[in-house]
Amino acid sequence: MYDPSQSSEFSRNAQRLPNGPGNPYEPEVGEMPQNNLSQQDTDNINKTGTTIVGITTQDGVLMASDMRASLGGRVVSNKNVQKVEKIQENAALSISGSVGGAQSFIRTLKAESNLYEARRGERMSINALATMASNLLRGGPFFMVVPILGGVDEDGSHVYSLDPSGSSLADKYTAQGSGMPYALGTLENNYRDDLTMSEAEEIGAMAIQAASERDTASGNGIHLTKITEDNVEIVGHQDVDDLL
Secondary structure (H helix, E strand, O other): OOOOHHHHHHHHOOOOOOOOOOOOOOOOOOOEEEEEEEEOHOOOOOOOOEEEEEEOOOOOOEEEEEEEEEEEOOEEEEEOOOOOOEEEOOOEEEEEEEEEHHHHHHHHHHHHHHHHHHHHHOOOOOOHHHHHHHHHHHOOOOOOEOEEEEEEEEEEEEEEEEOOOOEEEEEEEEOOOOOOHHHHHHHHHHHHOOOHHHHHHHHHHHHHHHHHHHOOOOOOOOOEEEEOOEEEEEEEOOOOHHHH
């Protein structure tokens, strides 16, 4: 049987190794990167405990998010957090989880989207953008980020739930964050395939209000984001009742 360790080139290189040539079929694998965060450290990370929702409509995508950031869901650290950001002209990302991880993730996803458009002269499709986002979450250094991606392209309106393991799940409507169980009930009871954008705004506001009533990490107002094929419009409202 051929033994590559006996070849002249391999032998010359093997002489430089401190412990001999080893097995050429079994290269050593380095250690996985680790952080030194304790449980106490993670409890004190600034988190958007959060309720975020995404709804597809005939006119585009409606995303709604509350405005509260907290320390471990116990102390309100900020009452005016914008938890949604435009990624490209026809797509936006709403985030829950670690604030620092989310901010880093958004910057990276925006950069990848801009590079794609600069190189190819066209926007990334929403499906491709969701795939890119899930790949970044699975392989990147983004700490505890659980986002929703919404966008509109030539194939219609899209909403994707993403998570740190790299999954990407498309649906007609979805919710994430600590207030998700309360928001999903509202969406389940009120969603229709023929929703208009104005109807989705009211349902999104109802979902955020329902979560804010019971989830201590959600509240302090709402951002409504309307996404069409050519525009992302983000508007903040301090009083959810004004939208109902």
